[in-house]
Amino acid sequence: MLRIFTRLIPHILLIIFSCSTVLGSPENDDRRDYIVYMGKLPDRVEVGSARYEDLLSQVLGRSFVPGTVTKIYKRSFNGFVAKLTKNEADKLKGQQGVVSVFPDRILQLHTTRSWDFLMPTKKEPRRKLAETNIIIGVVDTGIWPESESFGDAGLGPVPKKWKGVCNGGQNFTCNRKIIGARFYGSELDARDNQGSKTTAVGHSVNGFPSTGNIPVVYGKDAGQGTCDEALLKSCAEGCLAVEKVWKKILVCDNVQFGTLSALDSGAAGLIGPTSTPDVAFVKPIPFAALSTGDYSNFLSYLNQTRAPKANLLKSETVDDPTAPLVASFSSSGPNYNFPDIMKPDVTAPGVDILAAFSPRAPPSNSAGDTRRVSYNVLSGTSMSCPHVAGVAAYVKSFHPDWSPSIIKSAIMTTARPLHQNGSKEFSYGSGHVDPTKALEPGLVYEITNDDYVKLLCTLGINAAAITGKNVSCSKLPKLNAKDVNYPSVVLAVNASQPFSFNITRTVLNVGPPHSTYNASIVAHPGVKVAVFPRTLHFESSGLKKTFSVSVSGVAPKQGEVLSSSLVWSDGGHVVRSPIVVYSP
Ligand SMILES: *[C@@H]1O[C@H](CO)[C@@H](O)[C@H](O)[C@H]1NC(C)=O
Ligand SMILES: *[C@@H]1O[C@H](CO)[C@@H](O)[C@H](O)[C@H]1NC(C)=O
Ligand SMILES: *[C@@H]1O[C@H](CO)[C@@H](O)[C@H](O)[C@H]1NC(C)=O
Ligand SMILES: *[C@@H]1O[C@H](CO)[C@@H](O)[C@H](O)[C@H]1NC(C)=O
Numbered sequence: 058m059l060r061i062f063t064r065l066i067p068h069i070l071l072i073i074f075s076c077s078t079v080l081g082s083p084e085n086d087d088r089r090d091y092i093v094y095m096g097k098l099p100d101r102v103e104v105g106s107a108r109y110e111d112l113l114s115q116v117l118g119r120s121f122v123p124g125t126v127t128k129i130y131k132r133s134f135n136g137f138v139a140k141l142t143k144n145e146a147d148k149l150k151g152q153q154g155v156v157s158v159f160p161d162r163i164l165q166l167h168t169t170r171s172w173d174f175l176m177p178t179k180k181e182p183r184r185k186l187a188e189t190n191i192i193i194g195v196v197d198t199g200i201w202p203e204s205e206s207f208g209d210a211g212l213g214p215v216p217k218k219w220k221g222v223c224n225g226g227q228n229f230t231c232n233r234k235i236i237g238a239r240f241y242g243s244e245l246d247a248r249d250n251q252g253s254k255t256t257a258v259g260h261s262v263n264g265f266p267s268t269g270n271i272p273v274v275y276g277k278d279a280g281q282g283t284c285d286e287a288l289l290k291s292c293a294e295g296c297l298a299v300e301k302v303w304k305k306i307l308v309c310d311n312v313q314f315g316t317l318s319a320l321d322s323g324a325a326g327l328i329g330p331t332s333t334p335d336v337a338f339v340k341p342i343p344f345a346a347l348s349t350g351d352y353s354n355f356l357s358y359l360n361q362t363r364a365p366k367a368n369l370l371k372s373e374t375v376d377d378p379t380a381p382l383v384a385s386f387s388s389s390g391p392n393y394n395f396p397d398i399m400k401p402d403v404t405a406p407g408v409d410i411l412a413a414f415s416p417r418a419p420p421s422n423s424a425g426d427t428r429r430v431s432y433n434v435l436s437g438t439s440m441s442c443p444h445v446a447g448v449a450a451y452v453k454s455f456h457p458d459w460s461p462s463i464i465k466s467a468i469m470t471t472a473r474p475l476h477q478n479g480s481k482e483f484s485y486g487s488g489h490v491d492p493t494k495a496l497e498p499g500l501v502y503e504i505t506n507d508d509y510v511k512l513l514c515t516l517g518i519n520a521a522a523i524t525g526k527n528v529s530c531s532k533l534p535k536l537n538a539k540d541v542n543y544p545s546v547v548l549a550v551n552a553s554q555p556f557s558f559n560i561t562r563t564v565l566n567v568g569p570p571h572s573t574y575n576a577s578i579v580a581h582p583g584v585k586v587a588v589f590p591r592t593l594h595f596e597s598s599g600l601k602k603t604f605s606v607s608v609s610g611v612a613p614k615q616g617e618v619l620s621s622s623l624v625w626s627d628g629g630h631v632v633r634s635p636i637v638v639y640s641p
């Protein structure tokens with residue numbers, strides 16, 4: 058069940074990102090770093106901060122303090138960082154050329170929050186020549202370039218289009234897979250100190266032990282429970298005198314605290330509760346995590362037994378018949394910034410992912426863990442996102458001319474529907490990625506640059522600054538988020554009110570030239586969905602056809618979701634779009 062993502066070997070670009078930051082919510086006259094985003098880079102980039110200081114002095118008048126600009130962006134976009142009060146930042150918003158102003162803050166790595174997914178096991182065909190020409194950019198905490206996973210055997214030369222550099226610090230050598238690296242901020246090199254993992258471009262590694270043989274947790278012979286009731290409840294310091302715990306299994310309500318205590322005191326193992334029983338964690342000592350129900354039964358055994366005993370056995374791999382399922386800890390939407398655009402779009406493997414790991418960091422996140430490994434099992438969005446990046450690169454290697462929106466549509470409409478689970482209802486709509494199916498989606502929903510410009514204008518965002526083009530929003534038709542040609546339909550409605558929408562979508566035939574697709578609808582009992590027309594004929598590939606979907610009914614209670622779907626099929630291809638109605 059644990060498998061390294063082996064399918065993709067494109068070239069990799071690595072960027073280390075590190076933000077300097079002030080945390081906390083400031084009072085109005087506290088100064089902190091604000092990022093002032095001003096859209097596309099001008100054709101001629103001026104050196105120095107004078108231009109930005111001018112802007113600040115004009116807007117802030119007498120309160121302007123020279124030298125407040127602490128950083129200038131001149132590579133990917135136009136903007137700067139300045140030490141401002143909240144009032145000053147608010148004044149800057151809405152100035153000519155200013156798209157947005159927001160506080161600089163530390164972005165946490167998402168290592169324990171993600172989506173569940175089951176790896177497809179089928180062997181897909183490969184396009185090695187095309188893969189060699191695809192570059193994936195990664196912003197992460199770093200990489201271990203010597204890892205066997207990033208060997209460049211079988212790869213062609215570095216793509217000619219590559220204009221970057223290998224500047225990963227002392228001793229950091231690139232090859233034909235890792236073709237570039239940079240580090241930023243306070244980092245000393247592009248090596249990973251934190252033990253994140255790069256799963257998008259790994260490949261199969263010989264001689265790897267098969268699952269089960271992986272000594273993540275192993276058993277020792279029975280040790281005796283040592284915690285008395287008081288200890289069980291709090292695991293307070295003092296209860297853990299070494300002679301009490303030595304070579305015994307510690308039982309702790311607080312697993313985080315218990316791990317350090319058990320490690321320090323030489324315990325044989327640790328047993329504790331977990332609120333996320335669907336995820337495994339690597340610990341520095343033998344460890345069993347019990348669901349809250351099992352833990353409470355276990356506590357009564359402990360309470361009722363004079364000399365309680367436990368035995369931690371080797372981990373076993375079992376197939377979970379409910380997979381793929383959105384993991385209990387995963388974010389499951391909706392999209393709070395744009396309630397009418399579905400998030401998550403898809404799910405991908407993010408739980409118990411085995412891949413290359415940095416030997417600079419311990420395999421568990423416990424301070425006392427002195428082990429160093431080349432491979433590790435982690436869970437989270439950081440594990441899930443690279444799978445989707447990898448699938449996108451894989452699709453691109455077969456269809457180099459497909460735009461990002463076409464590739465995204467191909468991945469979304471071929472994703473397999475998830476098992477439904479009440480606690481993660483919003484994710485019903487999104488399926489889990491199927492790389493093989495995504496290669497031949499049949500029909501795709503394409504979004505053009507013009508669509509994005511109309512959407513920005515409709516949202517009141519400075520489209521001219523972002524695109525660097527002469528955009529005159531007042532002359533463009535409005536485009537609301539729900540009307541963007543997205544591969545899914547999401548309707549945010551007022552709780553318990555009747556609603557009725559008529560949505561238009563356009564599909565592009567990327568499949569066989571002569572094909573006829575019929576619509577089928579699986580509607581939630583509380584929703585009426587109708588499609589017009591119900592049949593789409595294509596006489597050639599590259600043709601576009603437009604249809605409308607009317608969705609009506611009575612909105613659910615606040616926070617509830619009504620999930621339906623529309624499927625276009627020509628008998629072979631299955632093009633599925635979720636239709637989600639919810640009350641924010
Ligand atoms: C560079 O790598 C070599 C070989 O792995 C090692 O012996 C040396 O100590 C490294 N130097 C630094 C500065 O890390
Ligand atoms: C242990 O047993 C005592 C008395 O039998 C009871 O009051 C207490 O709630 C029990 N504690 C647990 C954790 O089951
Ligand atoms: C749904 O999720 C809950 C909590 O995560 C779990 O207890 C339950 O068994 C799941 N139901 C199904 C049908 O998978
Ligand atoms: C932008 O376009 C408008 C017409 O749409 C034109 O009047 C104006 O001069 C243009 N501005 C620039 C800077 O090209």
Ligand SMILES: *[C@@H]1O[C@H](CO)[C@@H](O)[C@H](O)[C@H]1NC(C)=O
Nearest residue numbers: 549550551552554555556557
């Ligand atoms: C929800 O209610 C508000 C206020 O009554 C109204 O302006 C808005 O159009 C309604 N939205 C929908 C989707 O019906």
Ligand SMILES: *[C@@H]1O[C@H](CO)[C@@H](O)[C@H](O)[C@H]1NC(C)=O
Nearest residue numbers: 559560561589604605606607
């Ligand atoms: C929905 O919109 C389409 C395209 O504008 C139109 O042809 C159709 O009649 C509309 N349907 C309803 C039920 O309003």
Ligand SMILES: *[C@@H]1O[C@H](CO)[C@@H](O)[C@H](O)[C@H]1NC(C)=O
Nearest residue numbers: 573574575592626627628629
């Ligand atoms: C589409 O519907 C028509 C009419 O009901 C039917 O004859 C045809 O077989 C259907 N095609 C597919 C691929 O389901």
